[in-house]
Amino acid sequence: MQKPATRNDSGRKTRLQAARSKGKELKRRGRQRSEESEEAILSAVIHLLREKPLRDISIEEIAKKAGVGKATIYKWWPSKAYLAFDAFSKRLKEMVPIRDTGNAEKDLTEQLYALFAFFETPAGKLLGQFLGEGQVDEEFACLFRERFIKPRRQLVGVIFDRAVESSQIRGGLDRELVLDLIYGPGFYRMMIRRAPLGRDAVDAMISTLFRGLKGTPSRDGRYLRRS
Amino acid sequence: MQKPATRNDSGRKTRLQAARSKGKELKRRGRQRSEESEEAILSAVIHLLREKPLRDISIEEIAKKAGVGKATIYKWWPSKAYLAFDAFSKRLKEMVPIRDTGNAEKDLTEQLYALFAFFETPAGKLLGQFLGEGQVDEEFACLFRERFIKPRRQLVGVIFDRAVESSQIRGGLDRELVLDLIYGPGFYRMMIRRAPLGRDAVDAMISTLFRGLKGTPSRDGRYLRRS
Amino acid sequence: MQKPATRNDSGRKTRLQAARSKGKELKRRGRQRSEESEEAILSAVIHLLREKPLRDISIEEIAKKAGVGKATIYKWWPSKAYLAFDAFSKRLKEMVPIRDTGNAEKDLTEQLYALFAFFETPAGKLLGQFLGEGQVDEEFACLFRERFIKPRRQLVGVIFDRAVESSQIRGGLDRELVLDLIYGPGFYRMMIRRAPLGRDAVDAMISTLFRGLKGTPSRDGRYLRRS
Amino acid sequence: MQKPATRNDSGRKTRLQAARSKGKELKRRGRQRSEESEEAILSAVIHLLREKPLRDISIEEIAKKAGVGKATIYKWWPSKAYLAFDAFSKRLKEMVPIRDTGNAEKDLTEQLYALFAFFETPAGKLLGQFLGEGQVDEEFACLFRERFIKPRRQLVGVIFDRAVESSQIRGGLDRELVLDLIYGPGFYRMMIRRAPLGRDAVDAMISTLFRGLKGTPSRDGRYLRRS
DNA sequence: AGTTAAACGAGACGGTACGTCATGTCTTATT
DNA sequence: AATAAGACATGACGTACCGTCTCGTTTAACT
Structure with a gap:
């Protein structure tokens, strides 16, 4: 799944993508999206899915397991389903x-x-x-x-x-x-x-x-x- | 599916049924299960389903709409899914x-x-x-x-x-x-x-x-x- | 505590008492109040009080322990406090x-x-x-x-x-x-x-x-x- | 009783206090406790007490009147009594x-x-x-x-x-x-x-x-x- | 090097619904 | 008529998550 840093598979919530011009590839100021966190989140979901169905997995739980703030999840995925779909x-x-x-x-x-x-x-x-x-x-x-x-x-x-x-x-x-x-x-x-x-x-x-x-x-x- | 008074379609939680012998049809003491309430609950579910999916319907809402206590619902159906299945x-x-x-x-x-x-x-x-x-x-x-x-x-x-x-x-x-x-x-x-x-x-x-x-x-x- | 059968110490809810005339001691029709039940109820309260405070004792619990219907308690005592006061x-x-x-x-x-x-x-x-x-x-x-x-x-x-x-x-x-x-x-x-x-x-x-x-x-x- | 911001009068549930060192007064991460909410809660209790005794006041009622989530109350006070005691x-x-x-x-x-x-x-x-x-x-x-x-x-x-x-x-x-x-x-x-x-x-x-x-x-x- | 700004962890918040429990009332069958 | 059993509407309980919102920290790009 080769993809640019700020691109989810579910293809959503990447508001800033359009703003990035074609050629120059100018990066936004400030801290970049953490690949590490995304990885950790998807991994956490998959691990939790071994224990119980998606319905019984809370965002809070995922965040905790991934060592990530809840807001980070909400920022990049519109709902648990999209997150699970990426996984x-x-x-x-x-x-x-x-x-x-x-x-x-x-x-x-x-x-x-x-x-x-x-x-x-x-x-x-x-x-x-x-x-x-x-x-x-x-x-x-x-x-x-x-x-x-x-x-x-x-x-x-x-x-x-x-x-x-x-x-x-x-x-x-x-x-x-x-x-x-x-x-x-x-x-x-x-x-x-x-x-x-x-x-x-x-x-x-x-x-x-x-x-x-x-x-x-x-x-x-x-x-x-x-x- | 003609059924006796205390029988759900989902066929569950009718612990006392077995105790009732076939022939004598002796009723147990105490107030009987309210057919009226059951009817109201199933109706409420169906009406609410016209507005939104099951996931977004809360038991609380069903109870309120049916004019029924939440406990009555929990007593006869093990989960919202079973209730919906009856409807x-x-x-x-x-x-x-x-x-x-x-x-x-x-x-x-x-x-x-x-x-x-x-x-x-x-x-x-x-x-x-x-x-x-x-x-x-x-x-x-x-x-x-x-x-x-x-x-x-x-x-x-x-x-x-x-x-x-x-x-x-x-x-x-x-x-x-x-x-x-x-x-x-x-x-x-x-x-x-x-x-x-x-x-x-x-x-x-x-x-x-x-x-x-x-x-x-x-x-x-x-x-x-x-x- | 010598008292007539239908008299609580807390002196309440004995609506029928007045109706009983003094001399004739004419008994009301139907089943009489069960002394046995009253006894059992007060005993149950006292026993339960050994385990936990009144606040944590429910009427339901008392009824169950006394082998008595809840309604019987409600009939003769206006609240848990009066019942406890009798005990x-x-x-x-x-x-x-x-x-x-x-x-x-x-x-x-x-x-x-x-x-x-x-x-x-x-x-x-x-x-x-x-x-x-x-x-x-x-x-x-x-x-x-x-x-x-x-x-x-x-x-x-x-x-x-x-x-x-x-x-x-x-x-x-x-x-x-x-x-x-x-x-x-x-x-x-x-x-x-x-x-x-x-x-x-x-x-x-x-x-x-x-x-x-x-x-x-x-x-x-x-x-x-x-x- | 002059007290630091995160200190209840009832002196409880302030687990994090100890962690704060004396001199530096370093604040913990995350959102701070809302003084405003605490104020509103105590006020609500006092107002409600004008109408009825504590026993008849529910936490739900207090939360509603204070415009506050129930969980916030439960978080900072272990029971209604402690809350009332603060008020x-x-x-x-x-x-x-x-x-x-x-x-x-x-x-x-x-x-x-x-x-x-x-x-x-x-x-x-x-x-x-x-x-x-x-x-x-x-x-x-x-x-x-x-x-x-x-x-x-x-x-x-x-x-x-x-x-x-x-x-x-x-x-x-x-x-x-x-x-x-x-x-x-x-x-x-x-x-x-x-x-x-x-x-x-x-x-x-x-x-x-x-x-x-x-x-x-x-x-x-x-x-x-x-x- | 200093400034600025985004993303981050932490976690408190106002809410909503949960599933349970107890209340007091009512109904039914029994005594 | 009084009871036991037990179903019921009601409503509060205390918990769990929701999604949002500060906080103070970290990381880059831009001065």
Whole structure:
């Protein structure tokens, strides 16, 4: 996550950034933002998440554990959720890198394997919290989609295009729909049904999805009709 | 869900129930639980949900609006989530009845239409909160699956069985997997992508799912291989 | 404390008493007041007072310990203080009987010894609570004076009269003033200074009081003037 | 009682005081305690005491009236009683200054006049509550004696010593005993008998006390003997 | 080198809600 | 009719955090 000093992953509260002119890179007077503190804060969040869910972690606790003033946290993150999202993203990038090796199949399945494995880690468990938060804070929901959902879909989108091109997937399909069909069952299984989701399950899902459910073709092309 | 007087939908905190024998129906001494209060509490929750998300509703507020003591709420529900779930279930039963008319196809699509429409209502928006809560409180997650997820799946399960029997769906498919493929994309689209999910989208999902994604058949049955 | 069944020492809340005619002793319809319960309640109070001060004892606790409904307590006593006062009086009568044996001196000192000893017992410690309650509830203060303070003063009043008559105490003294001088220092020492108050101290107080503080008499009879 | 900024009259909860070195007067980091809030709280207590007794005043009410958070009160005072005692002391200092003008007689009677007059004021009425609290909380009782009772007694103690020296009071008397005899009757009359206690009554008490009760002297110096 | 200003730790503050407890009232079934 | 059991509305308790606000300190860039 290479980023300039005053840039959060959640991309917010960096009011001064715009003021910094393009070329000169003139630094503001006064003390600079402490990288050390940011590091300590994110680390504290991740450590605390091993013990209890985000809901039960207070800003006060994070500040204390990080050896940081509360105000420093409030200064750089608009809410606990954004803070947690930064921590989440940090871990996500380490554990689920987006790769495009050219080998579409491998990239896709590796992506799904890693993703669903990540959701079992303390940081990954945040996902459910984020969904709840997304209901409450539309801005956060937006951030979440832009920074987490979209990049994943884009990867698969590329694979989809290639597969259509090479006729591995039939034409005429709505790309968004297909992406929903690919990602949906996994998320549903994990977040809602809370059932285990190993590699076999991923393989089976994808496989069944490709082949379809249909048995003997119905004459008029509609599904689920009495013969 | 017809229930005896002292029974919550969330099925908890009714310590005395067991003590009541089946036949004699002997009532315990002392004042009985007030049905009126229970009603008022659930109503208050639903009304408040029109204004703001569950997270921002305090127990104190509910009690005040319902004209009820806080202690009464704490007595019968272990947490705000359980209370909200009762309210959610109440509305759900009204709006998304589980019907088995014998017409499998109609039952399934009607079920999905109604379900996803329900999620747009104030009570339906709770779903995201419940997922978050489920991460925090495993007991709640369990309740949620038992009382909400399972009954829906059972309905579709029956339809699935019939369809297999009549060869509308090919044999050899794992039932749970198919249910994930049917429900998953809808939930994902709504909860995670927060994209609209009308009747057309439902039709397209189901339709594509049945037909499968595959283009030109690959020789060895594996998906996504260069020809 | 011989009393009719439905009479509290605190003499309150016995609305039905008036209705009972003198001679016929016609009993009210329905179940009679349970002597047993009253007994149990007062006992419970006294036992609880051994563990903690009245302030920290709840009506609920008393009811539970006495195996009695809360309503029963509320029915017969207007507040916790009155209830405690009944318990206090009960113990007081046992431990500090008012005796008039004719031997004035002995009666007085015995009275004081016993009284101040009583104040060291759990029930006696209530006295401080009663003073506080008296500030809050004038009716209780009145009851307290009538039933506790006055009877003690009357005993000493008789002794005072005899002593004046026999010239052991000089004439022309205000009776109430003298009673204040006799009782005051003891109460002050115990309740306010919380200093020990044994027999010696009582003897010294009375002795000094009788003899007076004066040294060389001042010519005009006023105290504390430079000669 | 001149005190540093962060010092309560009740002398408690000032954990950090010790850490402040004597000479440098280095202030601790962070925001300083708000004098303004302390003032507002004590004022609120005194105002509320005009309407009702301490028992019926809730911390919540005080906080609201003072425009202050409850936590601020709990932070600096361990209980309502200590808070009330600070308010009491504040008023006491204004209304009953301890003076030692050298004129012993005047100082003493003025002290008693003012003291007993003070007890008729809203703040003064607290005294009874404090006695009750003293029974419950030994630490409070101790504070009460140290900060209220002792200073008064010391003043009179000095007068006593002078009076003995000048032979206005005879020698050989126990100082503590005499102080009890002087203060006791007044407190008793007011707190326990709840009888009025004007200047005349004070004069009569002191006068009678100095002269003694004795009538015809008994031969052996014992009081209360049959002639 | 001195000045200025931002960021920082500490922590007090006015609030809000928490979940618990006790109050005094009321209802129900029992005695 | 009086009781025990116990549910109830009410409201205060003392605690925990919230997000804001001084404080005095530290760190840079700009004089």
